[in-house]
Amino acid sequence: MKIRYLNESSIPRQSLDQGTEAQRKSVQDIIAEVKNKGDKAVRFYTEQFDGVKLESLKVTDGEVDEALQELDEELLSILQEAANNIRAFHEKQVQQSWMTTEENGTILGQKVTALDAAGIYVPGGTAAYPSSVLMNAIPAQVAGVKRIVMVTPPGKDGKVPAGVLAAARLAGVRDIYKIGGAQAVAALAYGTESIEPVDKITGPGNIFVALAKREVFGIVDIDMIAGPSDVTVLADDTAFANEVAADLLSQAEHGELSQANLVTTSKGLAEAVQKEVEVQLNELPRHDMARIAIEEHSAIYVADSLNQAVEAVNQIAPEHLEVQMENAMELVGKIRHAGAIFVGRYSSEPIGDYFAGPNHTLPTSGTARFSSPLSVDDFVKKSSIISYSKAAFDENGSKVAKFARLEGLEAHARAIEARDKN
Structure with missing residues (x-):
């Protein structure tokens, strides 16, 4: 892991992976096939990419019951407690419809309405993610979405991991399909014989999932285009090198393109973390993947001052930011x-991934400069309410007509003036 000095080098700006031309063409072809051939195309691509020939795409209640029996009671209890924490946090985000009445009788307001249907994508492949089920399904439920459809790739045995199905049951998701990739995104967007289309698709996935979400945006809404996971630790010499190194590696193990940065005002900590990362890397089960992420996409940045360190963090705009400094809360x-800010030594990033309550679906690749974590707001839409009184119309109608003519829209002006004639 390289050490760089901020007074000598700049931080490269991250950007979302746009995919190759071949990948984009492949995704477009898959979407077109699913749109035209429905379940037949979904089964074909599931066999081609996942190596599984499925008779039925839908997960049965019996499969979910079996999954619950596979997990011990302690683990189920942990999943339930995490679900409770996530629900409690997101319930605080709920917005109510509102209206105000002006003195002249005009009523203005905003109506908040839940989406009719949401599709949640739960990644598979190299790992199973029960946490993604909870983080996507619970905000949708809290928002009031009536129909939640979950898709997730099957394993080679044609099954969905027990933890994922258990989390779905705890979150109250019953409409589950064992499909993944671009074909799953297309099925959610356009519908098939088995799957009714949804209004919004949320949840992370690989580059093909990300490209597919981009392709169907406009037919449905999406949460974001998620890139590789990243973490930045902002630390001074009060931090513990072994803890910082462990937190960096917790994101590096996600994949070869993951990014794990340390920004510090302490040269001593920088050197100690550099050594610790190397020691701990060799002990990780996913060390090959994590090593590529550390060596090719990560760095330790040494700043001359606290202000320079903080500005570097804002330039990175990390998905996850850990602040391990003296008086950490004062820096917030x-x-x-930053997508999520973890304050203090005991706020290790995995606490937010699994248990604390705030959502772990976060803006990646520097998009925290303009994006927010997944929330209840993602599963509602808002309608403006305008009820103009006669008094307000008499006072402002001529102004509106003049404004319309300023833009060259004569019919707009006449729509106002027609009421004057009557």
Whole structure:
């Protein structure tokens, strides 16, 4: 892991992976096939990419019951407690419809309405993610979405991991399909014989899932285009090198393109973390993948001052930011760009991934400069309410007509003036 000095080098700006031309063409072809051939195309691509020939795409209640029996009671209890924490946090985000009445009788307001249907994508492949089930399904439920459809790739045995199905049951998701990739995104967007289309698709996936979400945006809404996971630790010499190194590696093990940065005001900590990362890397089960992420996409940045360190963090705009510094909470106000901020030594990033309550679906690749974590707001839409009184119309109608003519829209002006004639 390289050490760089901020007074000598700049931080490269991250960007989302746009995929190759071949990948984009492949995704477009898959979407077109699913749109035209429905379940037949979904089964074909599931066999081609996942190596599984499925008779039925839908997960049965019996399969979910079997999954629950596979997990011990302690683990189920942990999943339930995590679900409770996530629900409690997101319930605080709920917005109510509102209206105000002006003195002249005009009523203005905003109506908040839940989406009719949401599709949640739960990644598979190299790992199973029960946490993604909880983080996507629970905000949708809290928002009031009536129909939640979950898709997730099957394993080679044609089954969905027990933990994923158990989390779905705890979250109250019953409409589950064992399909993944671009074909699953297309099925959610356009519908098939088995799957009714949804209004919004959320959840992370590989580059093919990300490209597919981009392709269907406009037919449905999406949460974001998620890139590789990243973490930045902002630390001084009060931090413990072995803890910082462990937190960096917790993100590096996600994949070869993951990014794990340390920004510090302490040269001593930088050197100690560099050594610790190397020691701990060799002990990780996924060390080959994590090593590529550490060596090719990660760095340790040494700053001359606290202000320079904080500005570097804002430039990175990390998905996850850990602040392991003396008086850490006092620095939160200076952080402008971060998906989630973990404050203090005991707020290790996995606490947020699994248990604390805030959502772990976060803006990646520097998009925290303009994006927010997944929330209840993602599963509602808002309608403006305008009820103009006669008094307000008499006072402002001529102004509106003049404004319309300024834009060259004569019919707009006449729509106002027609009421004057009557």
